[in-house]
Amino acid sequence: MELNNIKPASGxxxxxxxxxxxxxxxxxxTAGRGHKGQKSRAGGFHKVGFEGGQMPLQRRLPKRGxxxxxxxxxxxxxxSDLQRxxxxxxxxLVLKAAGFVGELIKNVKVIKSGExxxxxxxxxxxxxxxAKAAIEAAGGQVA
Incomplete structure (x- = not known):
């Protein structure tokens, strides 16, 4: 095979x-552009969600969440994690070293689950x- 013989696959x-x-x-x-209107003209297009001046759907709906x-x-x-x-x-730092929380974690809270x-x-x-009551019942403390 040589460079002058290479051609794309058929189809x-x-x-x-x-x-x-x-x-x-x-x-x-009209070249498939229909008749008249902004979309039929060269350079005539608008941003996504534009509704011809009508208040767009994403602005009509209430904000939530x-x-x-x-x-x-x-x-x-x-x-049970603390037990292990x-x-x-x-x-x-101890929790990060043990692998119970990720490296980016800044706040940790102990929940009452397990013994x-x-x-x-x-x-x-x-x-x-x-959880605080369970820790104190086992003889520990929350500082």
């Missing part, structure tokens, strides 16, 4: 549709009322 290339080239082509006169960016950097840890960690003093049978001391970590 891969086809002639471009030539518009505005006479009545026999099927796309003569909100996603807090702070939630992206928050995480939950269960009592070997350390007695638990803070954010805790050993003493743990939480530093800089929040806890729900039920």
């Amino acid at each position: 891969a290339k086809h002639a471009k549709r030539r518009v505005g080239r006479g009545i026999g082509s099927g796309l003569g006169k 909100f996603k807090s960016v702070a939630l992206k950097f928050a995480a939950e840890v269960t009592l 960690i070997g350390a007695e003093e638990i803070d954010l 805790l049978s050993r003493k743990v001391v939480l530093k800089g970590i929040g806890a729900t009322a039920g």
Whole structure:
């Protein structure tokens, strides 16, 4: 094979549709653009969602919902997760090292799910009322 022998596969290339080239082509006169109007003219187009001056749908509908960016950097840890960690003093760095929360997490809260049978001391970590009671019942504390 040589460079002068290479050609595309059969059917891969086809002639471009030539518009505005006479009545026999099927796309003569208006060239498939219909009659008159902004869309029939050269350069005549408008932005997505434009409704000819009528108030667009995305502005007619009421605004709803909100996603807090702070939630992206928050995480939950269960009592059973705390049970599995070997350390007695638990803070954010210990949780990250153990792999229970991601590296970008800034806020952690302990929720009451599972059992805790050993003493743990939480530093800089929040806890729900039920989780706090369970930690204190096991001899630990939430600082």
